[in-house]
Amino acid sequence: MKSVRKTIQLHTPNIFGNETKYLKECIKSNYLTFGKHSELFLKKIKNVTNSKYPALVHNCTSGLYMCLKIADTKKDDEVIVPSITFIASINVVKYCSANPIFMDVDEYCNIDLKKTKEFILKETFYKNGKTFNKKTKKKISSIIIVHTFGNIVNLEKSFIELCKKRSIIIIEDAAESLGSFYVKNNRKYHAGTIGSLGSISFNGNKIITSAGGGVVLTNNKSLKKKVVYLSNQAKDDDVNFIHNEVGYNFRLSNIHAAIGLAQIENLKKIIFLKKKIHNEYKKRINKISGLSLINPPIYSKSNYWINILKIDNKYKFTKKFLLKKLISKKIQVRSVWFPNHLQKPYNKCQTYKIKMANKIFKNYMCLPSSSSLKLQEIKYIVDNLK
Ligand SMILES: Cc1ncc(COP(=O)(O)O)c(C=O)c1O
Incomplete structure (x- = not known):
């Protein structure tokens, strides 16, 4: 009988490690939502990325959304984004009732930083510690940089300094870039750790997966605290259930973290x-x-x-x-x-x-x-x- 050729998929998970073992551990111990696998997964993420304060979230999209919230993106604000990216990087801007300003990309499908710099210098003005779009007079809160297909954006110091001077928060969409580094003067900087905040995806089609999941990276302790707070329904008192802000259920479960842990080991x-x-x-x-x-x-x-x-x-x-x-x-x-x-x-x-x-x-x-x-x-x- 002639064998039927199976479809060669674009990208499938590669399961060859401790996935089953760790899942069994979760089930046997009854630690499905919270547990040690989340802590161990975070530790491994820290080792790989050198990010001081990573926080697990249930996917990269919600991670990016929280990054924008933390960057104080409000209704009618504007966010600079590349035109070529998965639409999740743009949709999060709309979740904040803000608007994207689309930039061109370079040959790696990454945001064209030369044009972005030109846009900031020529098409915006700085007033009272904030940057405003000359055309719309709206505040530009942040820029989402996407490291597309694992290829890092050339985030030069001069660009980072310009954004800092103009109070534009750099958020890195590193969904596809776990294990990718920017290299400068023999030093390596992991995707998602160059700007203020970054978000990585562990969706099924990514380099490693936790079935669905993500992590927000930051080197700022108080920003991590805010991510954890918002992704746990902004709970200020867990005995009396006091919530002083609107929060979200964006946590990653221990079951998902167990798969992620086995994957990141490989x-x-x-x-x-x-x-x-x-x-x-x-x-x-x-x-x-x-x-x-x-x-x-x-x-x-x-x-x-x-x-x-x-x-x-x-x-x-x-x-x-x-x-x-x-x-x-x-x-x-x-x-x-x-x-x-x-x-x-x-x-x-x-x-x-x-x-x-x-x-x-x-x-x-x-x-x-x-x-x-x-x-x-x-x-x-x-x-x-x-
Ligand atoms: C560039 C980019 N940004 C964001 C996302 C969203 O990630 P997630 O599916 O974990 O929400 C993806 C992938 O799915 C992506 O490729």
């Missing part, structure tokens, strides 16, 4: 496999005229989360054709996200000199990148690209 191995996959793709794809693989930025150490294929005019097919063709061959490929400044809920928002984002949507797509991807599968994918 992070090094997973990144090793990921790098190998990237190199196998690269050596084959770069031989095909009109196709290339996006390399991680030279100023970084990447986790190689997803491999991005770039299609240029020399290639004989369009991206649209290629997506359809590969999906018909049971290869789960995806386009890079549709630019968010063109999405229906956001197409009336302010944009600034957006060009590259549109080009990226036209020419970039995501290739299957699970750490369990086999060499024969990579060869099959590349044969289909040929």
Whole structure:
């Protein structure tokens, strides 16, 4: 009988560690919601990221939302965001009843910091300790920097200083970037620890997973305290149930943390496999005229989360054709996200000199990148690209 080819998924979890053991421990001990696995998971996160005060949350989206709240983002305020990112990074702005200002991106799909700097210097003014948009006269509370696909944004000191001088809080969406570092003068800075606050995702499609989950990173003790407070229904007194603020139920359960703990124990191995996959793709794809693989930025150490294929005019097919063709061959490929400044809920928002984002949507797509991807599968994918 002829064997039926299984679909090669874009990104699946790789379970080969202590996941079952730790889950059993939770169930046997009856510690499902709170427990030691959460503490152990946090400890490991601290070791990997060097973040002084991480706080677990139930996903990266709620983590980002709390970061914006802590950055005092209020109704009608504005937040600078990149156009190319998963829409969660933009939706959180709307959860605060604030508005995004869309920026262009660079060749790594990361926010274009040169244009962002120009926007802040030319299109905003500073008054009473706050930055205001010249066009709308609204306060700009913060900027969300997204380290897209595991590739770090080039967050130079001069940009950080400008934001500090203008009281614009830098929030890092590091959803996809556990294990990715910015490297400067032989020092490594983990994604999510460069600005004031960062948020990482442990969703099922990320480099490691806790089935669903996230962590907010900060080096500021009082900011962590605020995250924990808000994500636990802002409880000021747990005997009499006194709540002096509106809080949320954004905690991560011990059961989820148990899976995350087992996964993070294997992070090094997973990144090793990921790098190998990237190199196998690269050596084959770069031989095909009109196709290339996006390399991680030279100023970084990447986790190689997803491999991005770039299609240029020399290639004989369009991206649209290629997506359809590969999906018909049971290869789960995806386009890079549709630019968010063109999405229906956001197409009336302010944009600034957006060009590259549109080009990226036209020419970039995501290739299957699970750490369990086999060499024969990579060869099959590349044969289909040929
Ligand atoms: C860039 C980016 N931001 C935010 C999120 C949201 O993460 P979560 O699913 O943990 O809420 C994701 C992924 O899902 C993402 O890729």
